[in-house]
Amino acid sequence: MAEETILSDDFLRELINVGEVDILVGVHTYNDASTIGPLVQAIRVGLLKYFPRQRAAIINADGGSKDGTQDLIRAASISDLQHVSRLQALRTLHSISTQYPGGPASGNALRTILAAAELLRASACAVISPDSIIEPEWLERLLRPVTRDNFDLVTPTYRRHKFDGLLIRNLLYPMNRALYSRRVREPYPPDFAFSGRLASHFLSQEVWSQEVGRTGAEMYVTISAIVGDFRLAQSFLGPKSRVEHAPADLVAAIRRSVGTLFWSLEDNFRSWSANSHSEPITTFGPDHELISDPLRVNRKRQYEMFVRGVSELDTVLKAILSPPTLAELQRTATVPEPDFRFPDELWARTVYEFTAAYHKSVISRDHIVQALAPLYRGKAHTFLLENRDSSAEEVESKVEHLCQEFERLKPSLLEMWDGRK
């Protein structure tokens, strides 16, 4: 039986017309017509301004939009048929779009983009999230480290509000940093760039037919580059503004990110177990910037969901956590909201015990990952409370403390991993 192809004949025909490129910018979409116009416009301007001589293409992998998203992407082409007098372009710029099968899934989209990059022999690729509000300069900041300095993966850093990106600062960054020993500020990057070499490496991995490949590809990209000993850098892009959408589904986000991180540890034990300390990676611009303007957030709801979760998931947590950790959690959950604190040490220990439980499959792995969500809400509550009046420097100091806790407790995970504990 012939191997299933992810590229339709029409898309393949369009790729033939594009031909070899130096730079490929991928955008994955699903019903983004209301916002995609400015995004592709910024990409186009960025390519023309910073890479005017390079052969470039914009490739859209769409999850089945019905709102005309694809037409808006295609309209960004610059050719001798579509003369755009405002833009000075040496070359034709193809902006093409395809719908990948299986419904919207960022992993499927990324796989389509990677396949296009490999077929077009792109030497540098960027993936831009449709949820981002970008400036043309982002293209340069992401791609230049690849084209000029031969980095294989460039992850972003952003200027964020201190209460934005809580999952990253309270879990993904500290845990990924401790386990994989690289200080990647955005290990689950919405916008990133990579070399053609790394694109081929990603594409050849066996993950694409698995759930993690379908939904957790961005996290996998970072981990795979670290484990594969590719050259990593991060680049400051600017303010991280998001297109307003419905509130994010926390459980889904944890599945995609933390679930992928847990899953990756199985095959990469030799890699992540070898180092006890993390190392910084090359950073272009600041490795973070925080805005500490006052912002009203509903902490109480986070607290309530934490308390309810600890209570309702008692059976599940008993299977996952050690008795001392569970007891401490339960005791913490009894503290009234104004005095409630989720200590860094307890949080790191809890996460590592979840990690070991996932490894040992003490219950359904999906249930393990889902059960982490209410506990994370408790940690998020503490972060919001403790940093209510903190300056950017104070917030960063607290993040660093949490990271050090994760690094300090890493040996305990290793002990749990091989059953010594």
Place this chain on the structure above:
Amino acid sequence: MALPQDALWYKDAIIYQVHVRTFYDSNADGIGDFRGLAQKLDYLQDLGITALWLMPFFPSPLRDDGYDIADYRSVHPSYGTLDDFKVFLEAAHQRRIRVIIEMVLNHTSNQHPWFQESRSSTTNPRRDWYVWSDIDTKYRGTRIIFVDTELSNWAWDPMSKAYYWHRFFSHQPDLNYDNPAVRDEMWSVMKLWLEMGVDAFRLDAVPYLVEREGTNCENLPETHTIIKDFRARLDREFPGRMFLAEANQWPADLRPYFGESDEFHMAFHFPLMPRMFMGLKLEDRKPITEILQQTPSIPEPCQWCLFLRNHDELTLEMVTDMERDYMYDEYARDKGMRLNLGIRRRLAPLLDNDRRRIELMNGMLMSLPGTPILYYGDEIGMGDNVNLGDRNGVRTPMQWDGGWNGGFSAADPESLYSPLMLNPVYGFQAVNVHSQKRFEHSLLSWMKRLIRVRKSLPVFGRGSIEFLYPANHRVLAYIRQLAKDTILVVNNLSSSAQAVELDLRRYKGNILIEMFGRNIFPRIGDLPYLLTMGPYQFYWFRLRRI
């Protein structure tokens, strides 16, 4: 010898540009001459060209390679006599080769007797034959053309204690075309050569004939009035002769020089040439199609002149700053290759001596709408010598064989007007007519075939053009059509093989006949016509409904 009577002969012409000095030396003085050129007419006839464009051969101090004329009515003694010219002209006509000569209207040498008289006193009758001023601040909106050598368009003349106007070198004072006596005299000069039998003039530097305060002194209405006057006299007294404009301008600014068929018959399409090189390097048809989209239509009897290289630098005046930077970086990384706003290199070195690219560029030259001009030596892939000053590096002796002085001259090598090309890649022992004549697949033999195929149908010179826009931007495809003749031209600008789908449904039922090998390709149907093309390959197909 009577040439075929066809008033539009220039539309079907294949023009060969040569400097008498460079082609063949008949008297062993180290300088090419008219007798030598006449001896090589059989070669040119065999090549297939139908017109010769001669660079200035008039008496001159030769400070600008003859474009500084000191006497419009004679021949520079280095090149022979007026009688030698007449013999050459007759010999060319016998071979059905027409002769186009230069007429430098805008300026003379400062050694011309007219200027000597003009500067001698403010009351001299020829004082107003040139543009004089007591101050050097008039016409401030005028650009300087030779930016590498000139700081101003005014030069101080210590003899007459006044400034004179010059758009080119300071030793080339501009004539004053506001003076009717100048216009009459220049027509008198042209008439002399037309009566001798010359077929056409290339009128040099025409946009600059008239100066007016508050303008950029280019393309002024008064200039067009002067040209219309010359053209009316030409049509009246010498029907069938031709004016070719040298005006390095954007197509929209060039369009008025055709007038309503009452100014120039032909004009060089300057902006197209650098964009052909750009398109090839970018592997993208966009620069070529864009400039042709911006090219206005011209009256039916008029024609564009197309060229790849000529005696000047590859001019980059008619490109954007971004495009110029790109061209410099890609084609003239060595700063010695740059001159003014251009690149002083020949075709073969520009294209890295890549036979496929040389063929593709010549294929486009011969199939895009217009009359092609070949620069001498490019048909054998001659190289250049950027170590020679100014533009002399592309004006070295023609390489006829691998023997003494490359067969150009029997003089001592030291006495040649210019050093020969000697390096192992482009030197006369490696690149010469004699050796290339021996091989069917040499560049020279290929060029002969190309010219023969081009001449086989008038559609290339007179037909309409319609671009196809296949989604593959590396492929430049167009339809040339004249009456029942339809030609499909497909060029792969890429260094790699390409697949291209062409929408030819309008021609459904036709079969394609490849014009060089005469092979038949599949019949056109309802589906997009798929072609696969090798690197830099091009096809000329004749569409036939059989």
